[in-house]
Amino acid sequence: GAGVSQSPRYKVTKRGQDVALRCDPISGHVSLYWYRQALGQGPEFLTYFNYEAQQDKSGLPNDRFSAERPEGSISTLTIQRTEQRDSAMYRCASSFGRGGSNEKLFFGSGTQLSVL
Amino acid sequence: QKEVEQNSGPLSVPEGAIASLNCTYSDRGSQSFFWYRQYSGKSPELIMFIYSNGDKEDGRFTAQLNKASQYVSLLIRDSQPSDSATYLCALTGFQKLVFGTGTRLLVSP
Numbered sequence: 001g002a003g004v005s006q007s008p009r010y011k012v013t014k015r016g017q018d019v020a021l022r023c024d025p026i027s028g029h030v031s032l033y034w035y036r037q038a039l040g041q042g043p044e045f046l047t048y049f050n051y052e053a054q055q056d057k058s059g060l061p062n063d064r065f066s067a068e069r070p071e072g073s074i075s076t077l078t079i080q081r082t083e084q085r086d087s088a089m090y091r092c093a094s095s096f097g098r099g100g101s102n103e104k105l106f107f108g109s110g111t112q113l114s115v116l
Numbered sequence: 117q118k119e120v121e122q123n124s125g126p127l128s129v130p131e132g133a134i135a136s137l138n139c140t141y142s143d144r145g146s147q148s149f150f151w152y153r154q155y156s157g158k159s160p161e162l163i164m165f166i167y168s169n170g171d172k173e174d175g176r177f178t179a180q181l182n183k184a185s186q187y188v189s190l191l192i193r194d195s196q197p198s199d200s201a202t203y204l205c206a207l208t209g210f211q212k213l214v215f216g217t218g219t220r221l222l223v224s225p
Contacts, residue, residue: 033212033213035215040217041217041218042120042204042206042216042217042218043160043204043215044215045212045213045215048211048212055211056212059212091159091160103148103211103213104150104162104165105213106162107159107160107161108159109158109159110159
């Protein structure tokens with residue numbers, strides 16, 4: 001596609017519900033990243049994939065958060081038993097190479113998650 | 117100490133002036149440094165990257181890197197109101213990109 005696509009654009013859910021956030025990276029991009037951004041803060045790293053392999057999940061806050069990219073393209077970030085503190089903008093980014101020190105990331109528009 | 121430190125601002129400059137945005141980092145192993153611009157309500161977009169000590173110029177933008185001092189900066193010459201945004205400093209250590217909190221720049225006409 002022309003850019004990184006994320007859906008839904010907005011998600012409102014009740015505390016305790018599970019949510020799934022979707023990311024469709026730029027076609028041909030090998031690496032896919034998930035970030036979380038609170039208002040007035042910079043993006044906070046969550047996890048990243050090379051193809052279908054999850055390379056680093058050190059930023060996932062706890063075991064309620066998980067991510068997958070089963071076919072090396074579209075990725076899903078799942079948050080189980082959501083809590084109010086999970087409310088934030090969730091951003092996906094992709095890059096052409098395998099990740100590393102010279103990678104340039106392209107960001108999607110994000111999913112704004114609100115947990116009531 | 118946070119990995120990437122930025123003054124949150126706002127930094128206010130008049131149109132036509134030079135805006136100087138600064139960033140310090142803690143990990144000496146950091147290899148690559150990036151400046152992203154983020155307009156309010158929008159996604160970050162890459163504007164500059166630098167790997168080597170010294171200056172790198174691209175149009176009105178100049179990135180400066182001093183690894184010994186663990187310092188990276190972004191200069192915007194002839195600032196325009198359209199440059200008003202939050203500027204995020206980012207760096208890579210082992211593969212993942214780590215961001216600072218960003219500096220808000222306001223350019224007044």
